């Protein structure tokens with residue numbers, strides 16, 4: 341017997357925090373080879389759910405949201421790394437939503453999760469209202485790598501919630517590759 345929960349989007353009883361009919365309303369992304377992969381467009385149901393997950397303490401959404409990503413994970417991944425938050429931001433927010441997603445994926449796929457490799461050493465202001473160029477400038481040099489032996493010659497799956505201009509994930513990719521990771525695949529829930 342299932343314990344019924346309530347879908348956080350439509351408030352109807354459901355087997356999970358996101359019901360099947362709400363999942364079907366998400367506009368899927370047409371992923372191109374060699375590009376960051378994402379599940380859907382950052383709008384409607386998916387945008388609401390990410391907002392609840394990120395800002396409204398609905399961290400129980402990590403599991404059903406990670407379920408959406410499972411089939412999109414490329415083959416030959418060695419380890420999973422989330423886009424980190426600066427530690428002060430982490431204290432304010434209490435949790436890093438990307439790390440929660442990464443943790444669910446690492447459990448389901450039985451892949452190592454590294455939370456102590458990629459670090460955000462400089463706090464950046466909100467990127468929301470900035471242009472692509474401003475974002476790239478803002479994010480330059482804010483990430484660092486510790487324990488680099490862990491990622492030597494590894495294929496990394498980098499997890500973030502939303503892909504906007506790509507400035508953040510590209511900077512993470514650059515830093516990881518400069519510390520001799522082999523490949524860095526980017527997977528996000530949504531693309532805006």
Ligand SMILES: [Zn+2]
Pocket residue numbers: 347348349350351352354358359360361362
């Ligand atoms: Zn629903």
